[in-house]
Amino acid sequence: MSEASDLGARVALTLCFEPLAEQIGSLRFALSDLCKPHLGDPDELSRVLLAAHELLENIVKYSTGSTAEFHFALERAGTGLRVRLRTKNCAHPERLADVRRRLDALRAARDPVSHYDDLIRAAAGRRDGSGLGLARIPAESELELGYVIEQDCLILTAEGMASQKAQP
Amino acid sequence: MSELGLRALSGDGFQAAPALDESRLMLRFSGSGDMNAIDPLSQYLKQVHEEALRLSVSEVSCDLQQLVFMNSSCFKSFVVWIDTVKNAEYGYRIRFLTDPNLHWQRRSLEALRRLAANLVTIETPPRTSQD
Numbered sequence: 106m107s108e109a110s111d112l113g114a115r116v117a118l119t120l121c122f123e124p125l126a127e128q129i130g131s132l133r134f135a136l137s138d139l140c141k142p143h144l145g146d147p148d149e150l151s152r153v154l155l156a157a158h159e160l161l162e163n164i165v166k167y168s169t170g171s172t173a174e175f176h177f178a179l180e181r182a183g184t185g186l187r188v189r190l191r192t193k194n195c196a197h198p199e200r201l202a203d204v205r206r207r208l209d210a211l212r213a214a215r216d217p218v219s220h221y222d223d224l225i226r227a228a229a230g231r232r233d234g235s236g237l238g239l240a241r242i243p244a245e246s247e248l249e250l251g252y253v254i255e256q257d258c259l260i261l262t263a264e265g266m267a268s269q270k271a272q273p
Numbered sequence: 274m275s276e277l278g279l280r281a282l283s284g285d286g287f288q289a290a291p292a293l294d295e296s297r298l299m300l301r302f303s304g305s306g307d308m309n310a311i312d313p314l315s316q317y318l319k320q321v322h323e324e325a326l327r328l329s330v331s332e333v334s335c336d337l338q339q340l341v342f343m344n345s346s347c348f349k350s351f352v353v354w355i356d357t358v359k360n361a362e363y364g365y366r367i368r369f370l371t372d373p374n375l376h377w378q379r380r381s382l383e384a385l386r387r388l389a390a391n392l393v394t395i396e397t398p399p400r401t402s403q404d
Contacts, residue, residue, distance in 0.1 A: 126308040130286070133342070151376035154342075162308060162344055222387055228349050229356035235349035245380040 115143045115186065116179040124165040124173045124194070132175075133158050140179055143186060145268040153179075153188050156246040156263045159238045160192045163261065166234075168194035182266065188248065190263040201254050207239060208252045217243035279324040282317045285309050289317060291324075296331045298324065303339035306347035314347050318354040322361075330365050337382075338372040338398070348381060355389050369395045 116139045122128070133154050144150045157177065164173040173194035180187045196204075214220035221237070221244035228235050239261070242250050248265040279298075282289035287310035290301045300321065306314060325333050337343075358364055369385070371378040386393045 130305055130307055130342075147374070148376040155377050158307075158342065159345060162346075165308065222384065225352055225384055225388055228352050231349075235346045235352075237349060238345040241345050241348075244384075245377070 113181045114178050115181065116140055116177065118175075118177040120175040121172050122175070123171055124161070124168050126162075126165050129158060129161045129165065132161060136177060143179055143270055145270040149267040152246040152248070153190075153267065156188075156190055156242045156248050159242055160190055160261060160263060163238055164192050164194040167196045167200050167259075169197055169257075170195035179267075181269070184269065186267045186269050188263075188265050188267050190248070191260065193258055193260045195258045198257070201257070201259055204239070204252065204259055205254060207236070208250065211240055211243065211250065220244070275328060277324070278327065279320055282313055284313045287313065289314075291321075293328070293330075296329075297334055298328065298330045298332070299334045299336065301336040301339065305341050306343035308344065308346070311344075311346040311350070315350040315353070318350050322354060322357055325365050326361070326363060329363070332366040332368055334368045334370065336370040337375075337378055338370055340378075341375060342377060343381060348385075351385055352388060355385060355393060359389050359392060364392065367393050369393070371395060371397050373397050 118136070118139070120132075136157055137150065137154055140150055140153060144153070161175060164175070174192060176189070176191040178187075178189045180189070211217065211220060217240070221240045224237055224240050228237055239250060242248055242263050246263065246265070248263040251262040251264070253260040277291060277293040277298075279291045281291060284304075287304040287306055288302070290303075292299045292301070298321070304310070321333060355367060358367065367389075369382050371382060373379070382395050386395055
């Protein structure tokens with residue numbers, strides 16, 4: 106992700122922090138306050154916040170290091186806005202393999218909503234975890250999800266376009 | 274009909290208040306369904322199902338108008354509950370009451386309706402003059 110100061114960012118946020126569950130709600134509210142003046146559609150704001158929440162929970166649940174990274178940017182792109190989220194955290198090899206399998210399946214799926222529906226049906230029988238958090242991002246947020254695994258670290262990205270609030 | 278044997282759920286930032294109205298069990302959720310709510314909600318929905326069976330209700334109504342967010346793990350608790358009702362010998366309908374200003378609800382609950390279209394309904398109650 107580009108540095109916060111370039112590309113005419115309306116909002117740019119970079120956090121390096123020890124991920125704790127009780128921080129997520131506050132971060133979601135902060136992002137809401139930061140983005141609300143710029144996003145033209147409350148539904149789009151809701152979608153962005155949902156993606157941010159699921160990505161943040163993902164690092165809280167699975168991060169093995171003492172710190173993780175969260176980057177958020179809302180940038181001008183043509184007449185609209187580009188939303189970019191990125192997280193980076195270290196994780197156990199089993200978790201990295203699981204994420205790779207899940208996100209490759211998601212990428213291979215023709216329709217993220219149908220794929221999500223399949224995972225929902227499977228989730229009813231799962232004992233541990235929901236297996237839904239990452240798949241929910243493209244299905245409900247309509248952001249494109251990507252990943253890179255670098256040694257023992259997982260980098261997740263979610264990107265998409267949003268409409269800009271008309272300026273008075 | 275027996276008295277309601279289900280207590281309110283009062284967690285840190287997440288609450289559920291039950292009430293019984295004739296043959297309908299009503300649950301009013303409030304707060305935010307995030308990581309702290311996962312286990313309490315999962316256990317609570319098991320109790321809801323047991324109570325719904327004990328009381329032989331025809332419907333459980335979940336009012337989510339004060340629930341500002343629900344994460345995927347809390348969402349899964351509803352998936353498990355709906356799946357349990359689907360497979361139960363005695364079933365009941367599940368009605369979700371939503372707030373259109375909480376935009377996540379439309380998409381997330383629509384996924385629950387697709388899971389059990391003949392069981393789940395989603396409604397947006399008309400706003401009263403006090404709203």
